[in-house]
Amino acid sequence: MTGGVKKHYSGSGSLADRIAGALRAKGLEPSSLTPADFEAVDEFHFRGRAATLELASLMQLTAASKVLDIGAGLGGVARTLAETAGCHVTGIDLTPELCAAAAEISGWLGMSDQTEFVQGDATSLPFADGAFDAAITAHAAMNIPRKDRMYAEARRVLRPGGSFVAYDILQGEGGAMLYPAPWAAEPSISHLATPQEMRTLLQGAGFTLLKTIDSTHDSLRWLEQRTASGGTAEAVPVTAKLLFGTSYREMVQNQLRALRERRMLTCSFLCAA
Template sequence: MSVVGVDLTAEFCDAATELSRWVGLSDKTKFQQGDALNLAFDDCEFDAAITVHVAMNIENKMRMYEEARRILSAGGTFAVYDILRGAGEDILYPVPWARDPSISHLATPDEMETLLADAGFEIVRVIDSTEDSLQWLEARTAQTGAAKPLPVTTELLFGPEFREMTQNQLRGLKERRILTVSYICKA
């Protein structure tokens, strides 16, 4: 089995390649820069595909899910794990995926189900992990300076606004402004 990863940002592909090398998986992984709306793969090339926190920055989700369906063989598995828009109030910015609303394109759960079905997927299972995400983030933010600082942190990646982003994400989960939901689908 091999894994091919795609990201719009070349530096993230480079980082993924290096992380795979660190854990001894470089012979089973390949990462390439690409566009989720126009994947450089043949029809039916893969048996499975997964997106993790991808769609929240993509306005044309239908095109992305059509591309995912195109590259999957019949009966292939497609898993989506994303942040969705909840029924609560407006999202507070900045958040880890967007500093302002101009690049935040969250779908609601109903919109996601329609998008996936219209792209040709059968939704097999829906998992709302919002409460788990909330508990994890609460525990993570409750940790104090007693721990030794790590050389590579999410704060390094997201910059000086990271704490505000995290607090806004935490409040969004608490108030169900945002949800974390997974979809397991069949092509």
């Protein structure tokens, strides 16, 4: 399974170089930008930076917080948390190319001291028990079949009372998901949980579930607005286009239909360790 996931997100060549080239083609110098400017590059979960800020407000972070971002991708969530709370964030991702690009982007933005990125498996985290004050995962668990291990590991590396937020795409009641999707070109690497399964998994891992937020309607409105100018507007994330090429247009249309028909949901779960 992990080989297929790595291949899906790897693309070809240096991802950081391709991102820099795409930005410069638009007249933008990467090192002159801010973390917020990178939203279309590194926060390609539903509702982007706005969703990250909402989740951050639930986590009640301080400058002293040590935070783990599970499935960090290009590091957008990690940098937003580090920038807004002043905390240190460690990101972990299965795909080496994403980790390398995340570290390079942090370097462009002068955030290497506040963020670090480690290649590793969410179901076997390379960190000590109780190493973090808070943890977050955004749109990562869709590729992980052993979610019980993922959430058990998240619980293990959190100190008692630490906060955990899971923001993911879930299986809805409207029928089977449509593929290709941004996280899976075909169903074999897609593993969507239902909301009830998520509650059972999180509680089974030892978390206390404090709050559940269904943001599906907001995600649909967001995606409709971003594609209103005809299929996939320029606002569609640069990185998604670089990774998936022309197939991204079909992915967007499949997501629009799946959200409208509630085949897929976007939900957040706030928990206490």
